[in-house]
Amino acid sequence: MGAAPHWRPGLDLLGVLGLKVAVVPHYDNAEGGTHDTRYCYLGERRLTQMESELPPGAAVLGIDEHTALVVDLGTEEALVAGRGRVTIRRPGSQAVLPAGTSTNLEEIRRLTRGETTVSGGAPQVISPAPHQMSLAEATRSCEERFTAALTGHDAARAVLDLEAEVARWGADTEEDEGGVEHARESLRLLIAKLGARAGAPSPGDLLASLVGSVLALRGELRRQGRYDIADALRAALLRGGVLVADTPDGPRWTSAGSDRPPVNALLTPGY
Structure with missing residues (x-):
């Protein structure tokens, strides 16, 4: 299985320049398909975990592929060269320096300390990627949404979202609380509840609305090739x-015992 993500002592080549940073190359990697391979193949979950283990005051210096941060040690001028960006990431915020940005070491030091830059070539300061829920958190969220909106289209959407989470995490090599099998069991339970709800005694309009929601979900699954x-x-x-x-x-x-003609589901509410 390999070791859990962790930091190891580095050469600290930028420490002599007053930069307390962990350099992460391949920051924008997107080769992983269903895997999150950003941040030198760490992904958002692992990088967030490792950020919390950095020494106080340290920041992440992310350098995109085909990109360089060129520093003139004599003048302390700094240039972002190449076709990507340089990102200075701290808990709660990150600063992005696009290709062509001309600045200096003092501005970069300020950014690593969390201070807003004031130079003419100011980088864009944005929030970091939102917290990525664990599979267990996503499962609980979908279950709660399903329970709160069982008779509406949102119930079907909660089932579909949970199925998407199962598919996404099924391709992840890292274990998560509860595991994929637990999430699949929850998915099967929600589907069974949808079926039971469809057969429960209720006014015709309510049944038509519920069945329409389920069939809309089924149609979207079929379009995605998820026939099982x-x-x-x-x-x-x-x-x-x-x-x-x-x-x-x-x-x-048609519902069992009904003498009415079949209902065309395309005329029932969908999403």
Whole structure:
């Protein structure tokens, strides 16, 4: 499995320039596909964790690929060269110096201390990437949203969001609290609840709205090629007494024991 992310002593080449920073190359890497490989393949979760372990007053100096921070040691002038950016990241804020930015070491020192730059070539100061929830946190959030909006379209969206989280974390090599299997079990439970709700005695309008939400979710899953989850939704509806038939004009459904003609789901509310 390898060791957990951690810092190791470096050469501190920039310490003599008054910069208390950890240099992270490949800051903007995006080669990982379903993996977050930014920040030299650390990703947001790992970098956030490691930031908390930096010495007091230290910042992260991120340098994008095909980019350099060129410093003239005689004049202390600094230039961002190449096609990317240099990022000075501290807890709560980060400063971005785009390619072509001409500044000096004192301005960079100020940024690493969290002070706002005042030079004519001022970099853009923005907030860092938002906190990335763990899989367990995302699962709980989707469960709470599902419970709060079971009879509306938001319930189906919560199920879809949870399925997306399961798919994303399933490609991550790092373990998380509860694990992917726990999240999948929660997903199956929410789908079963949707099916049970669809079959519960209720006014026709409420049933049509709920089934329409579920079928909209099923349609989006099918468009994404996630046929196993889409089939699970269809089976859950059947257990709840709702029969779904796919036709050239779109899915049609009828409830068990109903003598009314099939309802075209394309005419029911969607999202």
